[in-house]
Amino acid sequence: MGGTMTVARRELAAYFSTPVAYVFIVIFLVMSGALTFTLGGFFARSTADLQPFFAFVPWLFLLLVPAITMRLWAEERRLGTIELLLTLPIAQWQAVLGKFLAAWAFCAIALALTFPLVLTVNVLGDPDNGVIAAGYLGCLMVAGSYLAIGAAISALTKNQVIAFVLSVAVCFLFAAAGSPVVTEFLSRNLPVMAEVARGISVTDRLAAFSRGVISLRDVIFFASFIGVWLFANAIAVDLRKAD
Amino acid sequence: MDAAHIEIDRLTKRFGAFTAVDDVSFTVRAGEVLGFLGPNGAGKSTTMKMLAGFVTPSAGTARIMGEDVVDRPVAAKRHLGFLPEGAPTYPEMTVQGFLGFTARARGYRGSEAGDRVHDAMRMTSLEEVRLQPIETLSKGFKRRVGLAQALLHDPPVLVLDEPTDGLDPNQKHEVRNLIARMAPSKAMIISTHILEEVGAVCTRAIVIARGRVIADATPAELAARGPDLDTVFRELTREAA
Numbered sequence: 001m002g003g004t005m006t007v008a009r010r011e012l013a014a015y016f017s018t019p020v021a022y023v024f025i026v027i028f029l030v031m032s033g034a035l036t037f038t039l040g041g042f043f044a045r046s047t048a049d050l051q052p053f054f055a056f057v058p059w060l061f062l063l064l065v066p067a068i069t070m071r072l073w074a075e076e077r078r079l080g081t082i083e084l085l086l087t088l089p090i091a092q093w094q095a096v097l098g099k100f101l102a103a104w105a106f107c108a109i110a111l112a113l114t115f116p117l118v119l120t121v122n123v124l125g126d127p128d129n130g131v132i133a134a135g136y137l138g139c140l141m142v143a144g145s146y147l148a149i150g151a152a153i154s155a156l157t158k159n160q161v162i163a164f165v166l167s168v169a170v171c172f173l174f175a176a177a178g179s180p181v182v183t184e185f186l187s188r189n190l191p192v193m194a195e196v197a198r199g200i201s202v203t204d205r206l207a208a209f210s211r212g213v214i215s216l217r218d219v220i221f222f223a224s225f226i227g228v229w230l231f232a233n234a235i236a237v238d239l240r241k242a243d
Numbered sequence: 244m245d246a247a248h249i250e251i252d253r254l255t256k257r258f259g260a261f262t263a264v265d266d267v268s269f270t271v272r273a274g275e276v277l278g279f280l281g282p283n284g285a286g287k288s289t290t291m292k293m294l295a296g297f298v299t300p301s302a303g304t305a306r307i308m309g310e311d312v313v314d315r316p317v318a319a320k321r322h323l324g325f326l327p328e329g330a331p332t333y334p335e336m337t338v339q340g341f342l343g344f345t346a347r348a349r350g351y352r353g354s355e356a357g358d359r360v361h362d363a364m365r366m367t368s369l370e371e372v373r374l375q376p377i378e379t380l381s382k383g384f385k386r387r388v389g390l391a392q393a394l395l396h397d398p399p400v401l402v403l404d405e406p407t408d409g410l411d412p413n414q415k416h417e418v419r420n421l422i423a424r425m426a427p428s429k430a431m432i433i434s435t436h437i438l439e440e441v442g443a444v445c446t447r448a449i450v451i452a453r454g455r456v457i458a459d460a461t462p463a464e465l466a467a468r469g470p471d472l473d474t475v476f477r478e479l480t481r482e483a484a
């Protein structure tokens with residue numbers, strides 16, 4: 001575990017040594033706030049909860065998370081530091097996990113900084129803070145899922161633009177799979193696939209979290225989803241590290 | 244029981260149809276400083292990357308202190324100090340921060356990690372720039388940071404890919420002295436294009452060309468094959484081409 005945490009610490013510090021981290025956080029906060037208060041009809045709804053916020057977060061992450069992960073491995077390969085990292089006495093999976101955990105911690109920090117929203121609903125009304133906590137947990141799971149996808153794709157290509165575009169596309173697949181447009185279309189034409197689509201949708205599961213329902217099935221889904229993509233990440237690193 | 248610190252055992256690397264390293268075998272014992280010579284593209288860096296467990300061999304393997312780099316990579320890497328070609332480092336980190344990271348990755352904690360970092364900086368004369376971000380350093384200083392990282396844990400095996408490239412004459416001299424001081428207890432492989440360096444620090448020289456070993460002798464023996472080492476090197480590598 002020591003190697004994993006050493007890598008994670010270095011990575012997290014690296015985020016904050018460039019303006020990218022601050023730009024990311026500011027954009028996330030401004031966008032999530034703006035969307036919640038305008039499109040989400042935060043005040044008009046006259047219920048004290050964060051439903052509109054939790055509805056927008058997966059779509060915001062869809063663009064912002066690939067922006068974090070695109071450099072994850074691509075940058076190491078461009079600088080040649082991957083050769084240094086992978087010749088230190090740490091296992092390759094520790095490097096993979098360490099990088100992922102750092103990116104996840106970074107997303108957690110960005111999410112934590114939305115706390116004024118929580119304060120606002122508490123001032124304005126009497127929300128169920130347990131439900132809100134569950135919603136945040138769901139957001140973290142979605143961030144982890146997108147991060148795991150983006151990290152694996154970043155290990156496949158040296159080109160950060162390609163990594164970004166591909167990651168957005170793949171994340172979009174898992175975000176949109178549960179949307180009514182897709183499932184209705186499928187249940188009319190391909191009923192078997194409709195179930196599958198709903199099954200792999202991360203937004204569907206986040207919706208359950210944001211209603212305060214934390215089911216073991218959903219937690220297991222996210223954990224295995226992240227696990228599978230991290231495994232793919234490790235394989236991609238192994239195949240592509242020296243190219 | 245083989246006492247060699249480094250064993251390279253029929254190492255081969257193919258990139259598609261191209262064979263970069265072709266069935267290379269040799270061993271290096273403690274006290275030996277092996278100069279690894281060869282023209283550009285000969286396969287020196289590729290061989291070193293396989294030995295360091297970074298590039299997976301197409302065939303053959305290597306052992307460091309008896310640990311197989313393919314089967315037991317982490318155990319093998321513990322005994323290894325490796326300076327990759329071009330001395331890559333994280334540009335945004337300070338010298339001390341970067342060396343602290345490699346110390347922690349090698350399992351040192353607290354004051355021991357601090358001591359290791361300071362010793363490594365002292366050996367490579369980096370103390371006065373220790374709080375400077377690496378990207379603001381000159382090329383020679385960057386190379387020394389890479390060297391410091393390789394020496395930090397006092398490993399029994401050192402693999403240095405062009406360690407004196409980009410250093411000024413004083414620093415070249417310093418690094419050669421450093422290598423000579425460490426030589427008795429370690430097995431070292433040093434690749435270089437500076438042939439005079441071979442005579443100055445190496446106890447043995449291997450010349451490779453097109454991925455094959457074409458000479459393995461002491462620097463004096465090699466030099467005796469012609470008017471000087473440069474001419475011998477040119478003759479040898481022209482024959483192979």
Ligand SMILES: Nc1ncnc2c1ncn2[C@@H]1O[C@H](COP(=O)(O)OP(=O)(O)OP(=O)(O)O)[C@@H](O)[C@H]1O
Nearest residue numbers: 242243258263281282283284285286287288289290
């Ligand atoms: N990832 C790769 N894919 C394809 N070919 C490669 C790859 N890495 C190295 N090669 C080729 O393998 C050969 C050996 O390269 P290597 O870097 O080992 O040479 P070298 O002896 O270190 O040369 P130099 O003195 O220039 O550093 C070269 O022809 C190089 O183009």
Ligand SMILES: [Mg+2]
Nearest residue numbers: 287288289328
């Ligand atoms: Mg080379």
